């Protein structure tokens with residue numbers, strides 16, 4: 001869901017395109033526009049952007065596919081296809097990502113970008129997932145319990161950027177620290 005990603009990025013104030021277009025007339029070296037967040041591709045790490053606005057909670061997860069699959073190429077063997085299908089099914093559930101504490105939220109949409117469209121020339125692939133949640137009594141939310149670390153043990157570090165009614169925050173989660181405190 002590119003639109004939501006763009007909105008989230010704008011709100012969070014960082015650039016969606018981390019790569020500038022090459023000036024070919026200048027004979028400069030060719031850049032690979034479109035491989036956004038290219039520099040952020042580190043196995044074991046992922047990013048989570050989160051914006052809370054009224055009853056809406058918008059979340060964008062970006063991660064090397066390695067963290068969830070153990071490989072980043074198109075699934076080939078029966079076992080790889082199984083692992084891949086299993087991951088896609090897992091991410092249809094909000095609970096795979098997180099559990100909301102203190103209030104009731106439901107996922108209005110969970111969208112996974114075309115996974116292998118993001119593969120770069122070195123064979124690295126990111127997965128992008130956008131969540132749109134609607135919450136009853138959002139002011140009662142006390143925390144977000146991130147469940148990813150329990151399910152995917154290759155994930156070691158989650159860099160979080162949040163825009164909450166109380167302000168903007170950046171922090172890091174890891175298998176020992178999995179809760180985002182809110183309010």
Ligand SMILES: [Zn+2]
Nearest residue numbers: 064072124125
């Ligand atoms: Zn990779």
